[in-house]
Amino acid sequence: MITEFSLRNLPDSDQRLDAVFQAFNDLLFVMNADGMILDYKAGNTTHLYVPPEKFLGRRMQDVLPPAVGRRIADVLSKLRAGSKVSFVEYYLPTPAGKCWYEARLVSVNNDQSIMFVRDITRYKRSEEKIKHQLNKLAALRSIDLAITSGLDLGATLAVILDHVREQLQIDAACILLFDPHTEYLEFAAGSGFNTPALQYTRLRIGEEYAGKSVSERKVFYIPNLRTRKTSFLRSPMLAEEDFRAYYAVPLFAKGQPVGVLEIFHRALLESDVDWLNFMNMLAGQAAIAIDSAMLFKNLQSANFELTMAYDKTIEGWSRAINLRDKETEEHSRRVTELTYQLAGRMGFSQPELGHICRGAVLHDIGKVAIPDNILLKPGPLNEEEWVVMRRHPLIAVELLSPIEHLVPALAIPRSHHEKWDGSGYPDHLAGEDIPLAARLFSLVDVYDALTSERPYRSAWSQTDTMKYISDQSGIHFDPAITPVFLSMFG
Numbered sequence: 001m002i003t004e005f006s007l008r009n010l011p012d013s014d015q016r017l018d019a020v021f022q023a024f025n026d027l028l029f030v031m032n033a034d035g036m037i038l039d040y041k042a043g044n045t046t047h048l049y050v051p052p053e054k055f056l057g058r059r060m061q062d063v064l065p066p067a068v069g070r071r072i073a074d075v076l077s078k079l080r081a082g083s084k085v086s087f088v089e090y091y092l093p094t095p096a097g098k099c100w101y102e103a104r105l106v107s108v109n110n111d112q113s114i115m116f117v118r119d120i121t122r123y124k125r126s127e128e129k130i131k132h133q134l135n136k137l138a139a140l141r142s143i144d145l146a147i148t149s150g151l152d153l154g155a156t157l158a159v160i161l162d163h164v165r166e167q168l169q170i171d172a173a174c175i176l177l178f179d180p181h182t183e184y185l186e187f188a189a190g191s192g193f194n195t196p197a198l199q200y201t202r203l204r205i206g207e208e209y210a211g212k213s214v215s216e217r218k219v220f221y222i223p224n225l226r227t228r229k230t231s232f233l234r235s236p237m238l239a240e241e242d243f244r245a246y247y248a249v250p251l252f253a254k255g256q257p258v259g260v261l262e263i264f265h266r267a268l269l270e271s272d273v274d275w276l277n278f279m280n281m282l283a284g285q286a287a288i289a290i291d292s293a294m295l296f297k298n299l300q301s302a303n304f305e306l307t308m309a310y311d312k313t314i315e316g317w318s319r320a321i322n323l324r325d326k327e328t329e330e331h332s333r334r335v336t337e338l339t340y341q342l343a344g345r346m347g348f349s350q351p352e353l354g355h356i357c358r359g360a361v362l363h364d365i366g367k368v369a370i371p372d373n374i375l376l377k378p379g380p381l382n383e384e385e386w387v388v389m390r391r392h393p394l395i396a397v398e399l400l401s402p403i404e405h406l407v408p409a410l411a412i413p414r415s416h417h418e419k420w421d422g423s424g425y426p427d428h429l430a431g432e433d434i435p436l437a438a439r440l441f442s443l444v445d446v447y448d449a450l451t452s453e454r455p456y457r458s459a460w461s462q463t464d465t466m467k468y469i470s471d472q473s474g475i476h477f478d479p480a481i482t483p484v485f486l487s488m489f490g
Contacts, residue, residue: 253291359412366392
């Protein structure tokens with residue numbers, strides 16, 4: 001038979017209170033209005049900051065460390081002002097380490113207060129661990145954004161090294177990049193150093209700890225560099241850094257070496273499993289950043305070479321036209337240079353200027369399909385011949401539109417014979433319906449044509465040409481562009 005039991009079965013209230021405190025390991029202090037400790041109850045005396053003989057009869061705010069004591073004094077002041085319950089969190093140094101406590105102070109009769117103290121170290125450590133994990137995730141997210149945002153490699157490595165120092169709580173770190181052509185590891189970025197000693201690092205694979213970490217594909221850890229003799233520590237400047245702990249972490253991407261993460265600390269490092277795992281995660285992010293940057297650099301190089309090949313091909317097509325029509329042999333070069341200058345004054349971006357130059361070089365490419373008896377005729381064309389000649393802009397579109405790289409440059413070959421008043425060809429566009437690039441080019445094209453010698457007429461003077469262009473503003477030419485063009489000639 002089980003006998004029902006409750007705290008009421010205990011002989012007196014003191015026994016009941018003792019049982020509660022033994023069950024929960026809480027502390028209770030009875031204090032007067034000024035904080036003097038009159039009595040106490042302790043479920044576990046190991047939680048007492050000092051023995052009873054050192055705190056009974058003294059003020060709580062004087063027994064505890066000054067920073068904690070001031071907070072207790074503030075709470076007591078609130079109780080005297082009429083508050084019923086107040087609480088405060090604080091930590092105390094103990095032989096077991098830093099311990100956290102929550103104290104609740106309650107006013108009672110006779111101008112006394114009771115202070116209940118509970119050990120919350122376990123919860124605070126869990127809270128700190130969660131916060132630390134969130135900080136790690138935030139660091140990894142920040143690095144991911146740096147990798148994907150298009151920052152250059154130097155800026156990305158700087159972000160990574162800042163997080164390495166912050167999250168691993170170390171003094172300095174650097175990244176050496178591996179050059180597959182020279183097979184050397186060379187300094188790329190550093191953070192936390194007082195001297196430029198490591199900025200001149202250039203190591204072969206297998207040389208020193210950094211080089212060995214790559215050749216052996218493993219992390220090198222030196223707990224105390226002061227007990228090791230290494231060539232890089234003999235640098236006078238590096239000796240000034242006074243480093244002690246050191247890690248060399250090899251960086252690999254897709255099985256290939258891309259560099260080394262070096263970690264330095266001026267004291268002994270306490271590195272647990274979590275610390276080492278996060279160090280390796282950060283090293284992995286650094287390897288990804290380096291690999292991505294190298295891929296982007298190679299892609300840029302390939303795109304540049306491809307663009308150069310395109311441009312060389314375009315120049316070849318232009319020369320093919322020039323070989324047929326000696327009058328225009330230098331025409332394409334001159335109009336391209338002048339159009340580039342005018343477009344620059346009109347605020348075009350660099351990529352847009354590239355397309356404009358290609359369009360200018362190819363503006364007459366459609367003439368490859370015009371018969372010689374029309375293209376090379378020494379005198380003016382008749383109406384039937386003009387019908388054929390006016391087809392060359394549309395022929396240019398047929399030739400160039402299948403080439404995706406040249407599609408943004410088609411405005412000039414197609415529309416450079418359109419006029420502001422709509423009387424041009426081939427589409428009879430007017431005003432701002434004419435592409436801006438074509439409106440720019442038409443000014444340059446007419447200027448160069450008028451100032452060049454032709455078999456059937458002499459070159460116009462600069463004065464006559466400028467007057468003609470000015471008179472044609474708002475008829476042939478865009479009135480907003482004409483003044484800009486004229487200003488180029490003073």
